[in-house]
Amino acid sequence: MEQSVIIEANDVWKTYGTGARAVEAVRGVSFELRQGEIVSIMGPSGCGKTTLLNCLAGMDTLDRGAVRIDGVELHKLSERGRDAFRAERLAFVFQFYNLVPVLSALENVELPLLCQGVPRKEAQRRARQALVRVGLKDRESHRPGELSGGQQQRVALARAIAHEPKVVFADEPTGALDRKSNEMMMDLIEHINRKDGISFVIVTHNPKVASYAHNTFYMDSGKMILEQRSAAMEGSRGMQGDGLP
Ligand SMILES: Nc1ncnc2c1ncn2[C@@H]1O[C@H](COP(=O)(O)OP(=O)(O)OP(=O)(O)O)[C@@H](O)[C@H]1O
Numbered sequence: 617m618e619q620s621v622i623i624e625a626n627d628v629w630k631t632y633g634t635g636a637r638a639v640e641a642v643r644g645v646s647f648e649l650r651q652g653e654i655v656s657i658m659g660p661s662g663c664g665k666t667t668l669l670n671c672l673a674g675m676d677t678l679d680r681g682a683v684r685i686d687g688v689e690l691h692k693l694s695e696r697g698r699d700a701f702r703a704e705r706l707a708f709v710f711q712f713y714n715l716v717p718v719l720s721a722l723e724n725v726e727l728p729l730l731c732q733g734v735p736r737k738e739a740q741r742r743a744r745q746a747l748v749r750v751g752l753k754d755r756e757s758h759r760p761g762e763l764s765g766g767q768q769q770r771v772a773l774a775r776a777i778a779h780e781p782k783v784v785f786a787d788e789p790t791g792a793l794d795r796k797s798n799e800m801m802m803d804l805i806e807h808i809n810r811k812d813g814i815s816f817v818i819v820t821h822n823p824k825v826a827s828y829a830h831n832t833f834y835m836d837s838g839k840m841i842l843e844q845r846s847a848a849m850e851g852s853r854g855m856q857g858d859g860l861p
Contacts, residue, residue, distance in 0.1 A: 621733060621813055622782055623649040628671050628681035630664075643838035644681075649783070649831075654809050654816040659835035665819040666787055668835065672817065673706055673785045674698045686782050696721040705731055707776035711788040713768040715760040715775075718763040721747060722756040725775045732779065746774035748803055766797025770804065783815045790825055802828045 625647040641664045645857035649655055657665045670676040672683055674690040684688045686705055693701060730736065745778045747756050751771040755852045760768050769789065776784050788797040789805075807826050808814055816826065826832045827846075834842040 619650040619652055621648055621650045622686055623647065623672060623817070625672055626682050628683065629679040630667050630669070630671055631679055632658075632667075639726060640838050645835075645838075646842045647672065647833065647840065649815055649817060651782075652809065652813045652815055653831060654805070654818065654829045655827035655831045655833060656818045656820055657833045657835060658820060658823075658826055659841075661821075663835045664831060664838040665728045665835055669785055669787055669817065673708070674702055677740065681769070690843070697800060703728070703781070705782045707784045709769070709772050709786040709789045711774050711791040713760065713772045713792075714766075715768055715771055718758050720757045721752060721763065721771045721774075722757055724760070724771055725778050726761070728775060729778055734779075740838070743774070744777050746778035747860050748772070749777065749808065750774045766800060768792050769801055771802060773801070773808075777812070777814060780812070781814060783817060786816060786818045788819055788821070790820070790822065798825070802840040815818075 617681055618623045625645060627643055628645045628647075630642040632641055643664075645668055657663055657668065667676065671678055674683065674685075674709070678691050685701075688701060690698060690701065716727065719727065722740070722743050725746050726739045729739035729742055734742070741744075744753075744756065747753055750773050752767060752770055752774065755763060755767060760771070763771065769792075786805075790801050793801060802825055805818075809816055818829065820826055830845070830846055833840055834844070
């Protein structure tokens with residue numbers, strides 16, 4: 617059965633600054649993500665990957681173009697409407713985890729659910745379940761400072777998936793991790809993608825991370841220059857010999 621399109625971006629343009637200081641960070645990018653896909657976005661530093669991610673997720677305004685997620689034209693919503701849409705249907709994982717240091721792992725995962733108005737008991741149940749899904753059942757009362765980098769990123773992943781979003785946007789999710797944690801994180805993402813059908817958009821510099829994607833987009837100087845669909849993912853990935861520390 618044909619998978620439905622969950623993100624459709626058409627001719628997206630984004631410029632920062634004006635006049636001599638203007639930087640055209642994204643220049644006419646079109647992009648499609650199908651339900652249940654993992655896509656990666658690669659390209660040299662400064663080519664516009666993070667800017668595109670922010671535009672796709674409605675974290676930034678567009679100069680031109682349109683982004684439709686799950687049938688909703690994101691930039692036509694009010695700021696409040698966009699915030700609510702993001703909280704309900706999207707999620708984010710960042711390179712440096714962005715956990716609240718004074719809260720336990722469980723409280724970190726619970727927090728966005730409570731902010732969305734989920735009753736405390738239910739929020740706790742979902743947060744526990746999310747921590748189980750990332751293999752951290754026995755670390756729920758630990759604070760971020762008491763966890764390894766890989767464990768902290770798994771808490772961040774649990775926080776991202778606890779409300780069953782349609783799409784998780786991940787900006788260099790393994791950029792701060794060693795090779796073993798890198799592989800564990802990507803195996804988890806793949807598992808969650810397969811089991812729960814959550815889609816992932818992953819910005820990465822690491823070809824091994826990109827090898828987990830069904831589809832890889834390459835950017836250069838603000839433009840999408842190549843789209844590469846993975847024909848045979850099996851056997852083509854793995855973190856061995858990828859030059860990571
Ligand atoms: N807030 C901003 N104000 C002005 N220029 C910006 C801003 N954010 C990004 N840029 C510029 O836009 C261009 C694209 O930046 P972006 O962060 O999207 O690139 P990137 O591909 O994600 O880079 P990296 O791989 O190094 O993280 C760069 O030239 C950058 O200097």
